[in-house]
Amino acid sequence: MTDFSETYVFQSTYAEVTQTLATLMEELRRVGVDAADMATVEIVLAEALNNVVEHAYAERPGNCVRLQCTLCEAGLCVEILDTGAAMPGGQVPSGKAPCVDADTDELPEGGFGWNMIHALTEHLTYRRSGTRNTTGFVIPLDGLR
């Protein structure tokens, strides 16, 4: 697998998240990441980046998101930078899985994202500095082992 390190800067809309992920996926495919690992990467990054749009920026367009991805020994090392609202309590949500053992009318329709991020990443970090949020994690890639 060749060296890979890319930085993407895009506007805070769901459409731009999708477009940026499409670009990243194509670049990962070109450097030899397999389909299963690409699925994991896309699932994690869609959740993390959509959270920035929805929560950090409250879906207000016209704001910037910076995504940095580097292939390292441990997997894909990711850093996301935004200047939106801080995470509640100054830390990453615990990602407790919503309860699915419920009657149909009480099934959860949300709250799945952080549980998936926790399940699929390691070394999850969050730092607030001035007006900047920096969120980092590593996505282990099975194809690298």
Next chain:
Amino acid sequence: MQVVTHSHGDTVVASVKESRIDAASAVKFKDAMQAIGRGPGDRVILDLASVEFLDSSGLGAVVAVMKAYAPSKTLELAGLGPVVEKVFRLTRMDKVFRIHDSVPSALEAV
């Protein structure tokens, strides 16, 4: 958001003809499925064979549709690709829905 329907007796197969059900398209998906829910049939099979990617917003939308259909209609799933299957499995929602390998096998199942 294109969803094509075919009726088989009391069963309606709703085939999503988009490659993504995600934060950008979840609301349009829900709207399309609500319109189908107002139509005939008491068993709806959601054919996801064309859907290559679904995130937590898409998952939430599928759950919302199932809840809105109940109790008069049931919602089952068919043709889950690898990414969609992974999201349902990670969230344990694969235990909540009746999931079929394909539309033909869903139609054969009672």
